[in-house]
Amino acid sequence: MSFNQMTADQLSLAEAAALCAEAGIRWFGPWRHKVAEVGAAEARRILDGHGLRVSSLCRGGFFLAADEAEDNRRAVEEAAALGTDVLVLVCGPPEGADVDGARARIEAGIERLLPHAAEHGVRLGIEPLHPMMISERSAIVTLGEALDMAERIGSGDVGVIVDAYHVWWDPRLYDEITRAGRRIFGYHVADWLVPTTDRLQGRGMMGAGAIDLPRIRAAVERAGYDGPIEVEVINREAWARPGDEIVAEACAAFVAAA
Amino acid sequence: MSFNQMTADQLSLAEAAALCAEAGIRWFGPWRHKVAEVGAAEARRILDGHGLRVSSLCRGGFFLAADEAEDNRRAVEEAAALGTDVLVLVCGPPEGADVDGARARIEAGIERLLPHAAEHGVRLGIEPLHPMMISERSAIVTLGEALDMAERIGSGDVGVIVDAYHVWWDPRLYDEITRAGRRIFGYHVADWLVPTTDRLQGRGMMGAGAIDLPRIRAAVERAGYDGPIEVEVINREAWARPGDEIVAEACAAFVAAA
Numbered sequence: 001m002s003f004n005q006m007t008a009d010q011l012s013l014a015e016a017a018a019l020c021a022e023a024g025i026r027w028f029g030p031w032r033h034k035v036a037e038v039g040a041a042e043a044r045r046i047l048d049g050h051g052l053r054v055s056s057l058c059r060g061g062f063f064l065a066a067d068e069a070e071d072n073r074r075a076v077e078e079a080a081a082l083g084t085d086v087l088v089l090v091c092g093p094p095e096g097a098d099v100d101g102a103r104a105r106i107e108a109g110i111e112r113l114l115p116h117a118a119e120h121g122v123r124l125g126i127e128p129l130h131p132m133m134i135s136e137r138s139a140i141v142t143l144g145e146a147l148d149m150a151e152r153i154g155s156g157d158v159g160v161i162v163d164a165y166h167v168w169w170d171p172r173l174y175d176e177i178t179r180a181g182r183r184i185f186g187y188h189v190a191d192w193l194v195p196t197t198d199r200l201q202g203r204g205m206m207g208a209g210a211i212d213l214p215r216i217r218a219a220v221e222r223a224g225y226d227g228p229i230e231v232e233v234i235n236r237e238a239w240a241r242p243g244d245e246i247v248a249e250a251c252a253a254f255v256a257a258a
Numbered sequence: 259m260s261f262n263q264m265t266a267d268q269l270s271l272a273e274a275a276a277l278c279a280e281a282g283i284r285w286f287g288p289w290r291h292k293v294a295e296v297g298a299a300e301a302r303r304i305l306d307g308h309g310l311r312v313s314s315l316c317r318g319g320f321f322l323a324a325d326e327a328e329d330n331r332r333a334v335e336e337a338a339a340l341g342t343d344v345l346v347l348v349c350g351p352p353e354g355a356d357v358d359g360a361r362a363r364i365e366a367g368i369e370r371l372l373p374h375a376a377e378h379g380v381r382l383g384i385e386p387l388h389p390m391m392i393s394e395r396s397a398i399v400t401l402g403e404a405l406d407m408a409e410r411i412g413s414g415d416v417g418v419i420v421d422a423y424h425v426w427w428d429p430r431l432y433d434e435i436t437r438a439g440r441r442i443f444g445y446h447v448a449d450w451l452v453p454t455t456d457r458l459q460g461r462g463m464m465g466a467g468a469i470d471l472p473r474i475r476a477a478v479e480r481a482g483y484d485g486p487i488e489v490e491v492i493n494r495e496a497w498a499r500p501g502d503e504i505v506a507e508a509c510a511a512f513v514a515a516a
Contacts, residue, residue, distance in 0.1 A: 097470040103429065131427040132390035135452040135468050145429040169389040171361065171403040194393040199457055210393050212355040 001254045002027030002055035003247065004188065004232035005034050011243040013038060014046050019247045021050035027228040028052040030082065032059065032075060040081035047082070054084035055228040056125065056161070056186050061138075062092035063109030064102055072113050080120040086185050087117065088161050089126050091140045102139040107149050110158060118157050125185035126150060127161035130169075132199050143167050143176040150183055159183035162220055163232065165190040165203055168211040177219045184225040189213055189258045190233040201236040205249055207257030217258060229258065259512045260285030260313035261505065262446065262490035263292050269501040271296060272304050277505045279308035285486040286310040288340065290317065290333060298339035305340070312342035313486040314383065314419070314444050319396075320350035321367030322360055330371050338378040344443050345375065346419050347384050349398045360397040365407050368416060376415050383443035384408060385419035388427075390457050401425050401434040408441055417441035420478055421490065423448040423461055426469040435477045442483040447471055447516045448491040459494040463507055465515030475516060487516065 003020045005013065005028070013034040020028055028047055035043045035057075047054060060075035062068055079087045089110065094102035110124060117124050126146040129138035140146050146160045160183055167173055177184070191209030196202050206213055217229070231250045238246050261278045263271065263286070271292040278286055286305055293301045293315075305312060318333035320326055337345045347368065352360035368382060375382050384404040387396035398404050404418045420442055425431055435442070449467030454460050464471055475487070489508045496504050 094468070097468055099427070099470070130390065131388065132454070132457070134427045135450065135454075141427050142429060148429075169357070169392045169399050171400060171406075192393065196390070196393075196457065199390070199454060210352070210355055212357070 001025060001251070002029050002228040002230040003250060004029035004058070004230045005031045006058070007231055007233045007250055008239070008243045008246045010239045013043055015243060017046050017050045017052055019244050020052060023247050023251050025251070026051065026053065027055045029055045029230045029232065030057060032057065032078060035078060035082070040078045044082050054082045055230055056084055056086035056088050057082055058088045059090045060087045060113070060124070061089040063106045064092045064095055068109060069112065072109070073116050076113065076117045076120050076122045079122045085121055085123055086125050087122050088186065089124055090129065091126065091138045093135050093137060094139045099134070099139055103145070106139060107152065110149070111153055114153070114155055114157060118155075123157045123159060123185055125159055125161040127163060128166055130166045136200060142170060142172070143180065144172055147176060147180055147183065159185040161186040161188065163188035163190075164211055164213055164216045165192060168192060168216065173216070174219050177216075177223050180223055182224050184220060184223055186227065186230060187217070187220045187225055188230045188232045189217075189254070190231070191257075198236055201234050203233045203235050205233055205253040206231070207253050213258050229254075231258070259283060259509070260287050260486040260488040261508060262287035262316065262488045263289045264316070265489055265491045265508055266497070266501045266504045268497045271301055273501060275304050275308045275310055277502050278310060281505050281509050283509070284309065284311065285313045287313045287488045287490065288315060290315065290336060293336060293340070298336045302340050312340045313488055314342055314344035314346050315340055316346045317348045318345045318371070318382070319347040321364045322350045322353055326367060327370065330367070331374050334371065334375045334378050334380045337380045343379055343381055344383050345380050346444065347382055348387065349384065349396045351393050351395060352397045357392075357397055361403070364397060365410065368407070369411055372411070372413055372415060376413075381415045381417060381443055383417055383419040385421060386424055388424045394458060400428055400430070401438065402430055405434060405438055405441065417443040419444040419446065421446035421448075422469055422471055422474045423450060426450060426474065431474070432477050435474070435481050438481055440482050442478060442481055444485065444488060445475070445478045445483055446488045446490045447475075447512070448489070449515075456494055459492050461491050461493050463491055463511040464489070465511050471516050487512075489516070
């Protein structure tokens with residue numbers, strides 16, 4: 001289990017790292033806005049001090065933004081500085097109604113970033129996001145299209161992140177996980193609450209919702225993924241609560257239901 | 259253009275029909291809860307009196323509900339009584355985490371309903387709904403799986419409803435529309451608002467959002483669909499406004515942006 005920082009966005013990186021270490025967690029998934037508060041070198045020193053390894057850095061991407069090229073190069077460098085070989089790509093929304101155009105620009109952006117990533121020993125994980133987030137977060141909304149893109153680019157350094165929350169509804173899910181195989185660079189878990197009252201920040205702890213998490217995990221592992229599993233429960237209400245409670249709940253839910 | 263009743267749920271069927279006729283609309287898409295207020299025979303008399311033909315009846319489906327078989331048979335009979343040959347199927351959510359099981363039960367339910375539908379000259383249109391509605395409305399969430407199901411059933415009386423709001427995000431959309439061909443029994447329009455603040459009842463008028471409606475319409479027509487296009491803008495805030503304004507806006511938006 002890896003604890004993804006956004007499960008407890010109310011905590012600084014140092015606070016989250018301390019609570020994770022106390023709970024016996026060995027992996028951590030930082031987000032860049034928290035790393036930026038202290039700098040990547042200091043972030044790594046903090047995490048090392050708590051015996052925490054970095055499972056991935058969230059997030060590069062947003063390939064349609066004006067400053068994306070420079071920002072994504074920095075994200076690669078931060079990932080390397082943190083000692084992880086995985087940069088998660090949240091690819092960004094379309095501008096206006098041209099979704100296909102956005103997808104083409106995203107693919108071109110990943111190709112441009114790739115040499116810099118390879119140079120730093122960082123692999124790029126395309127994360128498809130739930131289609132309800134298309135206009136705010138990502139034009140890439142299915143595991144199938146993320147894989148199509150990775151296959152077209154054709155580098156072993158470009159793969160996918162499978163986040164159960166984003167892909168569980170997909171009738172092609174298990175076929176695409178099998179197809180993904182070793183291109184799975186990360187696996188994230190959270191649950192789909194019924195009802196879901198917040199479209200962007202309303203995820204539930206594992207076991208609290210409708211997703212068959214054990215089945216998805218088994219498929220991901222059968223496909224060959226044996227890395228850490230990130231608990232990424234983005235929930236605005238949880239951010240108003242004490243961080244130690246959230247870390248404890250994440251551990252309990254991971255053991256019981258993921 | 260057909261005016262779908264849920265675009266103005268504040269109106270009775272008779273009120274909506276009168277406003278549509280005044281606006282020069284010739285097609286209407288009733289929902290069963292409004293038909294039930296007067297009965298199907300009286301509903302048809304009202305619509306006939308306003309020169310309105312019925313494009314489809316919304317909705318049958320919910321195949322995992324306890325009383326579905328009897329209720330869906332009645333829906334078929336109501337469609338026939340209203341003079342339409344299309345019953346829209348909103349297939350219903352999974353129970354718990356078994357999405358594949360739900361999909362199998364839905365398919366079995368459609369097969370059971372089919373002889374009764376054929377007997378009444380009613381075709382069954384499977385409507386895939388946006389994946390964000392899976393736990394409340396429909397385990398069928400992509401046009402591809404709706405078509406797979408229709409093809410497996412293998413009857414000319416089972417096809418699909420393409421609702422732009424539900425499928426616009428799909429990277430496989432245009433391929434699936436082409437594949438659907440004459441299996442398209444209806445085409446619905448609304449727009450995706452940015453941001454979308456209501457997951458179930460927050461659709462926008464055509465032109466107000468992010469969907470490339472002209473491109474989808476062109477694809478649907480190229481595939482062979484030449485029936486009425488239903489304006490189905492389910493928006494809770496609009497239901498608090500005067501119905502004549504909503505009908506006028508629907509007409510203007512249809513002409514300008516659909």
